Amino acid sequence: MLARKYAEDRTGLLLIDAFNDFLSEGGKLWPRVQPAAETADLLGHLRTLLGIVRRAGLAVFHVPHRRWREGDFDRWKHPTPWQLEIDREGLFAHGTWGGDWHADLAPQPGDVIVQEHWGHDGFHSTDLDLQLRQRGIENIIVAGMALDRCVAATARIGVELGYHVTLVRDATAMLAPEDAEPGSEGPPIAHVIVTTQELAAALGQP
Template sequence: MTRTMTQIYDPGRTAVLLVDPYNDFLSEGGKLWPRLEGVATEVGLLDNLRAVVTAGRRAGLRVVFVPHRRWQEGDYEGWDHPNPTQRAIQERHTFALGTWGGEFHPDFQPAAGDVVAREHWAQSGFAGTDLDHQLRQHGIGHVIVIGLLANTCIESTGRYAMELGYHVTLVRDATAAFTPEMMHAAHELNGPTYAHTITTTAELRRTLENGEQ
């Protein structure tokens, strides 16, 4: 079910935030793909990510890449309290710089006019990066947050965006998580506490294609 308070997709004021579209997440052979594959396949993740990005570009929305820190030798060593995800990255070298897993999926490459924000170290695409600055400099007030993972970076980025005053749209089938329970928590329990709109790829595409801005 779609939860909508307002739908405002003014092309000059709206951006699609594509979070962590790395091979390690999205591609066969990626380090995290085996954990993600079940939910990703069930929701049609790859097709829906392609659909949202394509529809956004056709509607004149800005596409902003929101990448996680790509692991490098020495990352997190000597830290007082790296979080559990960071410890896991330290062990498995997820999204390692200079590797195939640390490259963006071939279907999600920056195009002319896109923005690539600085890499985030934890789960929010805003904390310690230039994302807020980039969005404000481009006049953005409404963000459509897609990518991975639903219950970590998507939730943290969306919640932070709300705190900063952005209108936030979540697209429930243009994201995925490791378990159905995590997806349920992200969209049914936590999402309604901060997102202005929770929709689906098909509904979002219809809205954009019909010019409901």
């Protein structure tokens, strides 16, 4: 059981990088995600999570990666390996189906769409912290893609910035499942790690 209360006016969901390239058949990264996603019913849990959060009246923040454009990393001195992969593969390309939201997870009226992040961390060089604090959000629920990339980085920085962070473990998946699960070593990425069902119970939702 979760001891912490998720007050409606102080809690928000961060849905990270819910793009077709990650989560839809035909997406460029879907073949790498598919085995774990289907085993864990990732899309089912993401749909359920959004429904739970909306019924509970919580704010939804969409935290998108930079949609790739030709020349994005030209003359960069130190792009990260992930940025080099994005550039090489044209991941989440601007104006393409792959860079669009998964149809079941797309923003709805009243949701907040945060500025696009260039690296793993959804806070760095975006308005995420400002959007959360202006709305009085203290508790953030983190889900989306990918656990070993932007989800872990954003959750960890959320902890560092003083938010209470909840990770929904069956509403995310790793892009490189051969790697050790983030959080098993090093600084924790969340205060609480729950399943979708456990979060529903904490929010008083069926």
